[in-house]
Amino acid sequence: MEFSQSFRDVVHKRYSCRIYSEELMSETTRVELETFIVNLPQGPFKSPCRYQLTAMDGKTENPLHGLGTYGVIKQPSGFIIGATVDGEKNLEDFGYQMELLILKAADLGLGTCWLGGSFTRSTFSKRMAVRKDEILPAVVSIGRPDLEKTREQIDMSRKRFDPEKLFFSGNFTHPLTYSEVGDFAFPLEMVRLAPSAKNYQPWRVVKAGNNWHFYLQRTRSYREMVVPAITGIADLQRLDMGIAMSHFELAAREAGLTGRWQVEDPGIEKTGKLMEYSVSWVQ
Known part of the structure; x- marks a missing residue:
């Protein structure tokens, strides 16, 4: 790209x-x-x-x-x-x-x-x-x-979760810090800055070994409001996951980090019924 x-x-x-x-x-x-x-x-x-x-x-x-x-x-x-x-x-x-x-x-x-x-x-x-x-x-x-708008104006207008609410190490009880992941801090930050419907940022990422597992953390009120069969509106939080994937991959490629997308649920314990496994970036 x-x-x-x-x-x-x-x-x-x-x-x-x-x-x-x-x-x-x-x-x-x-x-x-x-x-x-x-x-x-x-x-x-x-x-x-x-x-x-x-x-x-x-x-x-x-x-x-x-x-x-x-x-x-x-x-x-x-x-x-x-x-x-x-x-x-x-x-x-x-x-x-x-x-x-x-x-x-x-x-x-x-x-x-x-x-x-x-x-x-x-x-x-x-x-x-x-x-x-x-x-x-x-x-x-x-x-x-x-x-x-200047870059400073754009950055100041963004409202995003802190990294520890989005990224985890091993499981969902251990927040991950950028200092732990070396060059992968760049792809993670690009995911954090990605747009999402209603700015809900429904992605959660767990580092396990050399792999990165992406989970969809659905928003209860939003899911109940958007019913495709009735409204015709698509499942926008799945679109959001695709957006996050594009940011992660493009940043990883630019940084010279290898990997590919693969669907293979690692079996990490989820935080509740509104969370579902989506995809993994494997090396």
Whole structure:
């Protein structure tokens, strides 16, 4: 995965941008992003996902007509729309890949915002030509930010858990500190800074030997509120896990740390019924 700057810098540039400038993205930027979509790496679980950029170019009729966000987003230049088919880890792959697109957009100087529920699903699905065997889990608004923010402003606006609430050694009773893990402190910090629905940060990571085991700590009220069969909203906390995975892997690769994703439950005792094993990074 190639960026024009370090992965750390890209992560620190990204924030949830909801108000955009009237300035459209340049044709060069649009083409570069579309090329990135075409060459997007598969997700770790190889689920079939597809994405498209729908953006204004100032020349043709407004392609965003009818694509609503209930007033949450103001003046976007476009949207990245994605679809996937049903599968055991399809949402993790979707979150992983869409976050790669968001990070590339940040690298190009664009603002973005994840939208998992606050958009008119039917019109976006029609624009994407979603098939009967597909679902549309989320979309992303994109454009030039209305107000440019410094790295310091972005970092100060972030609200994230402290590392000891997210990362553990051996089991969930022993919080892990960055000083214990050497170069892996970088991937863990990039996971900590990753975006998530409602900023719930539902990932928990346990280091056991040379492996890193990722668990989904579900939020009770959020899970009860979001019932896909009724609302049509996807299981966004599984998307969040895919986002965390993308941050961990990209940081590890940049740091020269080896490993791969593997699903093999290590049998570590969970903290309760709302926790479930997801995936492991094994060396």
